[in-house]
Amino acid sequence: KQEVTQIPAALSVPEGENLVLNCSFTDSAIYNLQWFRQDPGKGLTSLLLIQSSQREQTSGRLNASLDKSSGRSTLYIAASQPGDSATYLCAVIRQGGSEKLVFGKGTKLTVNP
């Protein structure tokens, strides 16, 4: 059974700092991995999607890496801003035709001005 763990559960940093959020998954047979952002009381916004054959994806100040063999992904946020404050969720889809996303519980990020 696939389990996704995100560490830390919460993170508070000063504005401008570079930071890394971690995601690990127990079954390396994944189809893809997706990072989402969730603001309080809001839905999920897709940030980056990494296919299993890829090593990383970049979008602006965000960079996500994937090491499938070790069951790990990281989300790197450069030059953090107060507007980056949100909960960041990692989710994987199992290889083999399952369309279900398995989510971690998220990392709650606070960027202090």
Added chain:
Amino acid sequence: NAGVMQNPRHLVRRRGQEARLRCSPMKGHSHVYWYRQLPEEGLKFMVYLQKENIIDESGMPKERFSAEFPKEGPSILRIQQVVRGDSAAYFCASSPNREPGELFFGEGSRLTVL
């Protein structure tokens, strides 16, 4: 191109009442997924539907919960005889086809059971 639309955004029900949550997928998307987010928990898969078909309902509680996605109209998640433990945020996501890929989520329906 409107995103995934969910309504109501907030719903309050008393124990024993019924809750109906609606989801209109993005234009051109014919696949809908429902997820539930309990307080302090991660999102959990509930059900995956295609127009007029339930593809995977392995995450649905065995009793009181049902889902449909008719040929016309939105997908509906129905919870009968609600209990306090049903209080959660229910998210709908859609995709254009069955190929696993990027899912687009709605803003959720937050159910509170008194």
